[in-house]
Amino acid sequence: xxxxxxxxxxxxxxxxxxxxxxxxxxxxxxxxxxxxxxxxxxxxxxxxxxxxxxxxxxxxxxxxxxxxxxxxxxxxxxxxxxxxxxxxxxxxxxxxxxxxxxxxxxxxxxxxxxxxxxxxxxxxxxxxxxxxxxxxxxxxxxxxxxxxxxxxxxxxxxxxxxxxxxxxxxxxxxxxxxxxxxxxxxxxxxxxxxxxxxxxxxxxxxxxxxxxxxxxxxxxxxxxxxxxxxxxxxxxxxxxxxxxxxxxxxxxxxxxxxx
Amino acid sequence: xxxxxxxxxxxxxxxxxxxxxxxxxxxxxxxxxxxxxxxxxxxxxxxxxxxxxxxxxxxxxxxxxxxxxxxxxxxxxxxxxxxxxxxxxxxxxxxxxxxxxxxxxxxxxxxxxxxxxxxxxxxxxxxxxxxxxxxxxxxxxxxxxxxxxxxxxxxxxxxxxxxxxxxxxxxxxxxxxxxxxxxxxxxxxxxxxxxxxxxxxxxxxxxxxxxxxxxxxxxxxxxxxxxxxxxxxxxxxxxxxxxxxxxxxxxxxxxxxxxxxxxxxxxxxxxxxxxxxxxxxxxxxxxxx
Numbered sequence: 390x391x392x393x394x395x396x397x398x399x400x401x402x403x404x405x406x407x408x409x410x411x412x413x414x415x416x417x418x419x420x421x422x423x424x425x426x427x428x429x430x431x432x433x434x435x436x437x438x439x440x441x442x443x444x445x446x447x448x449x450x451x452x453x454x455x456x457x458x459x460x461x462x463x464x465x466x467x468x469x470x471x472x473x474x475x476x477x478x479x480x481x482x483x484x485x486x487x488x489x490x491x492x493x494x495x496x497x498x499x500x501x502x503x504x505x506x507x508x509x510x511x512x513x514x515x516x517x518x519x520x521x522x523x524x525x526x527x528x529x530x531x532x533x534x535x536x537x538x539x540x541x542x543x544x545x546x547x548x549x550x551x552x553x554x555x556x557x558x559x560x561x562x563x564x565x566x567x568x569x570x571x572x573x574x575x576x577x578x579x580x581x582x583x584x585x586x587x588x589x590x591x592x593x594x595x596x597x598x599x600x601x602x603x604x605x606x607x608x609x610x611x612x613x614x615x616x617x618x619x620x621x622x623x624x625x626x627x628x629x630x631x632x633x634x635x636x637x638x639x640x641x642x643x644x645x646x647x648x
Numbered sequence: 649x650x651x652x653x654x655x656x657x658x659x660x661x662x663x664x665x666x667x668x669x670x671x672x673x674x675x676x677x678x679x680x681x682x683x684x685x686x687x688x689x690x691x692x693x694x695x696x697x698x699x700x701x702x703x704x705x706x707x708x709x710x711x712x713x714x715x716x717x718x719x720x721x722x723x724x725x726x727x728x729x730x731x732x733x734x735x736x737x738x739x740x741x742x743x744x745x746x747x748x749x750x751x752x753x754x755x756x757x758x759x760x761x762x763x764x765x766x767x768x769x770x771x772x773x774x775x776x777x778x779x780x781x782x783x784x785x786x787x788x789x790x791x792x793x794x795x796x797x798x799x800x801x802x803x804x805x806x807x808x809x810x811x812x813x814x815x816x817x818x819x820x821x822x823x824x825x826x827x828x829x830x831x832x833x834x835x836x837x838x839x840x841x842x843x844x845x846x847x848x849x850x851x852x853x854x855x856x857x858x859x860x861x862x863x864x865x866x867x868x869x870x871x872x873x874x875x876x877x878x879x880x881x882x883x884x885x886x887x888x889x890x891x892x893x894x895x896x897x898x899x900x901x902x903x904x905x906x907x908x909x910x911x912x913x914x915x916x917x918x919x920x921x922x923x924x925x926x927x928x929x930x931x932x933x934x935x936x937x
Binding site: 449451470471474475479480482486487488489490491495498499500502503547550551 | 808811812814815818819821822823824825826827828829830880
């Protein structure tokens with residue numbers, strides 16, 4: 390794969406078309422189109438119950454779906470979750486999915502369990518823990534005893550252990566102190582640049598998500614109602630009013646720039 | 649004094665058997681998160697299979713290995729075709745399935761092999777230990793239990809498959825999201841537990857005779873042993889087994905009498921659950937959300 394080709398004409402890493410998803414017989418997504426470019430950072434915004442988590446679960450094959458999902462040119466809809474994951478899609482789930490009774494190290498080893506090269510798995514642990522020095526101190530600790538922020542860091546590093554091409558993150562800011570949230574979003578930015586992992590981030594905190602992302606999609610009751618570049622979305626009045634906390638068309642507040 | 653010592657040694661010998669069944673329970677708990685109440689009956693059934701093979705003229709050692717293999721496959725099939733359907737069912741439904749398996753194995757064994765007690769051979773019955781304190785079979789049981797403990801400990805602690813099994817028990821969805829084939833891992837866990845149970849059955853049968861009810865009491869002791877040791881800890885299961893075995897023998901001989909021996913197990917179960925739910929070596933599970 391040549392880099393020049395990618396920049397000239399960005400290829401889609403993930404391309405979902407007309408994606409429908411169901412909980413039992415109840416539809417939760419009504420034909421969603423969503424595209425992530427190689428190396429892209431996409432924010433998926435929307436209110437509670439709009440279908441954001443469902444979208445991530447649909448990509449991973451955790452619920453019943455219809456439509457098309459192409460990953461790196463290959464149709465993956467209908468694949469078992471285990472097989473989708475093995476293609477290089479790492480999912481950091483809602484609630485972080487910690488293996489609470491296992492140690493931090495065991496959690497990380499599990500992240501890379503599909504790779505048979507054990508020496509490389511050990512190297513990967515050291516390499517990815519450089520993003521999270523705090524976890525390194527707690528490597529032998531039972532993962533369930535970590536703080537919420539540390540568990541989020543663990544979930545992200547566990548996802549990195551897969552050596553994914555795409556990382557799906559479900560509300561990485563949930564329940565964390567503001568400083569911890571900023572730290573995690575800075576690390577996500579570095580991971581995108583240094584590890585060349587594309588990101589799809591579901592967030593309640595739209596401001597934060599649009600600062601990190603280059604593109605954004607707005608979900609309402611299972612439909613995409615708006616999408617565009619982050620700058621376009623930030624400038625959109627409806628987005629400002631409903632998701633960025635501005636009142637009316639009044640003003641642009643100074644934005645908080647992390648770091 | 650001699651009699652006391654004798655009771656202790658006897659207790660250790662039966663305790664080693666409780667330990668092996670407790671190991672099977674721990675094995676199953678560590679890979680599925682459930683306590684399989686039918687574990688004892690599955691072990692009894694396996695022992696009948698071994699008896700049949702030996703009766704057909706197979707040498708003991710070969711019959712032993714073949715039985716372990718058959719039990720492994722049987723345990724896997726049971727998971728794939730029965731338990732698999734209750735994967736997302738509420739805990740109570742799973743418990744009902746376990747009770748159904750318990751009654752089913754018991755009834756089918758009675759139907760196939762009849763209610764008459766059968767002799768089951770010991771591979772070491774012709775050897776003498778040179779002391780009246782401990783028989784050759786008791787020593788054999790102790791050695792096998794110790795070997796199984798080491799194997800299982802190593803398996804969970806050091807192998808990738810062991811880690812996968814613990815992961816699946818801990819969080820099935822996250823396990824799928826790291827690429828573990830959860831349904832196969834669960835089936836393997838059932839197979840291993842069934843194999844361990846088969847070993848226990850073949851160790852017990854020479855002491856108790858073989859009949860469809862031989863495991864009912866033993867499962868209760870093994871359950872007490874697993875709880876006492878910490879239900880997720882293989883070494884705990886062995887310690888728990890030995891403690892329960894000795895306590896049962898001493899209390900039976902000197903305090904409550906043979907008729908009330910069984911209640912010792914229940915008292916231990918209740919005391920552990922009230923005062924130390926994690927057992928002797930079990931991990932205290934702390935969840936922070």
